[in-house]
Amino acid sequence: MPFNRPIPDSKPPSKDSNGLGALVEAEKLVQIAFVLPAAVLIGWLGGAWLDSCLHQSWIALVGIILGSISGMISAIRMAIAHGAEPKTGNKNGNGTGKGSSGGQS
Secondary structure: OOOOOOOOOOOOOOHHHOHHHHHHHHHHHHHHHHHHHHHHHHHHHHHHHHHHHHOOOOHHHHHHHHHHHHHHHHHHHHHHHHHHOOOOOOOOOOOOOOOOOOOOO
Protein backbone atom coordinates (compact mmCIF):
# COMPACT_ATOMS: atom_id res chain seq x y z
CA MET A 1 0.00 0.00 0.00
CA PRO A 2 1.56 3.32 -1.03
CA PHE A 3 2.09 6.12 1.44
CA ASN A 4 -0.34 9.01 1.05
CA ARG A 5 0.62 12.30 2.58
CA PRO A 6 -2.15 13.78 4.73
CA ILE A 7 -4.14 16.59 3.20
CA PRO A 8 -3.23 19.87 4.93
CA ASP A 9 -5.87 22.03 6.57
CA SER A 10 -7.61 24.34 4.17
CA LYS A 11 -7.01 27.31 6.48
CA PRO A 12 -3.64 28.26 7.94
CA PRO A 13 -3.54 28.71 11.71
CA SER A 14 -4.95 32.06 12.74
CA LYS A 15 -2.67 34.80 13.97
CA ASP A 16 -4.99 35.39 16.94
CA SER A 17 -3.55 32.40 18.80
CA ASN A 18 -0.84 34.58 20.34
CA GLY A 19 -1.15 37.31 22.99
CA LEU A 20 -3.51 39.37 20.85
CA GLY A 21 -6.10 36.58 20.96
CA ALA A 22 -5.90 36.54 24.75
CA LEU A 23 -6.51 40.29 24.83
CA VAL A 24 -9.55 39.91 22.59
CA GLU A 25 -10.97 37.22 24.89
CA ALA A 26 -10.36 39.42 27.94
CA GLU A 27 -12.07 42.36 26.22
CA LYS A 28 -15.15 40.25 25.55
CA LEU A 29 -15.36 39.23 29.20
CA VAL A 30 -14.88 42.81 30.41
CA GLN A 31 -17.64 43.92 28.04
CA ILE A 32 -20.00 41.38 29.63
CA ALA A 33 -19.08 42.70 33.09
CA PHE A 34 -19.72 46.36 32.22
CA VAL A 35 -22.98 46.02 30.28
CA LEU A 36 -25.25 45.55 33.31
CA PRO A 37 -24.09 48.58 35.35
CA ALA A 38 -24.06 50.74 32.23
CA ALA A 39 -27.64 49.75 31.36
CA VAL A 40 -28.83 50.49 34.90
CA LEU A 41 -27.10 53.88 34.86
CA ILE A 42 -28.62 54.80 31.49
CA GLY A 43 -32.07 53.71 32.69
CA TRP A 44 -31.71 55.72 35.88
CA LEU A 45 -30.53 58.86 34.07
CA GLY A 46 -33.31 58.57 31.49
CA GLY A 47 -35.90 58.08 34.21
CA ALA A 48 -34.58 61.01 36.23
CA TRP A 49 -34.72 63.22 33.14
CA LEU A 50 -38.30 62.18 32.47
CA ASP A 51 -39.11 62.82 36.15
CA SER A 52 -37.91 66.38 35.84
CA CYS A 53 -39.68 66.96 32.52
CA LEU A 54 -43.01 65.44 33.52
CA HIS A 55 -42.92 66.56 37.20
CA GLN A 56 -43.30 63.02 38.51
CA SER A 57 -41.33 61.08 41.10
CA TRP A 58 -41.72 57.42 40.12
CA ILE A 59 -40.28 57.25 36.59
CA ALA A 60 -36.65 57.01 37.76
CA LEU A 61 -37.46 53.77 39.59
CA VAL A 62 -39.07 52.36 36.44
CA GLY A 63 -35.96 53.41 34.48
CA ILE A 64 -33.72 51.54 36.93
CA ILE A 65 -35.88 48.42 36.67
CA LEU A 66 -36.05 48.51 32.87
CA GLY A 67 -32.31 49.20 32.65
CA SER A 68 -31.48 46.25 34.90
CA ILE A 69 -33.75 43.93 32.90
CA SER A 70 -32.30 45.01 29.56
CA GLY A 71 -28.73 44.82 30.91
CA MET A 72 -29.28 41.33 32.25
CA ILE A 73 -30.73 40.14 28.94
CA SER A 74 -27.82 41.66 27.05
CA ALA A 75 -25.22 40.17 29.42
CA ILE A 76 -26.79 36.70 29.15
CA ARG A 77 -26.86 36.91 25.35
CA MET A 78 -23.20 37.94 25.23
CA ALA A 79 -22.20 35.17 27.66
CA ILE A 80 -24.05 32.54 25.63
CA ALA A 81 -22.46 33.81 22.40
CA HIS A 82 -19.01 33.80 24.03
CA GLY A 83 -19.50 30.25 25.28
CA ALA A 84 -20.73 28.99 21.90
CA GLU A 85 -17.67 30.16 19.94
CA PRO A 86 -15.36 27.33 18.88
CA LYS A 87 -11.94 27.44 20.53
CA THR A 88 -10.06 25.87 17.59
CA GLY A 89 -9.74 26.94 14.00
CA ASN A 90 -10.70 23.48 12.61
CA LYS A 91 -14.49 23.49 12.30
CA ASN A 92 -15.13 20.02 10.85
CA GLY A 93 -13.03 18.19 13.41
CA ASN A 94 -11.41 15.51 11.23
CA GLY A 95 -8.46 17.50 9.92
CA THR A 96 -8.95 16.59 6.25
CA GLY A 97 -10.58 19.79 5.07
CA LYS A 98 -13.13 17.71 3.13
CA GLY A 99 -16.12 17.93 5.45
CA SER A 100 -17.45 15.39 7.89
CA SER A 101 -17.15 12.24 5.72
CA GLY A 102 -13.37 12.22 5.48
CA GLY A 103 -13.42 9.49 2.81
CA GLN A 104 -11.28 9.52 -0.29
CA SER A 105 -12.55 8.72 -3.77
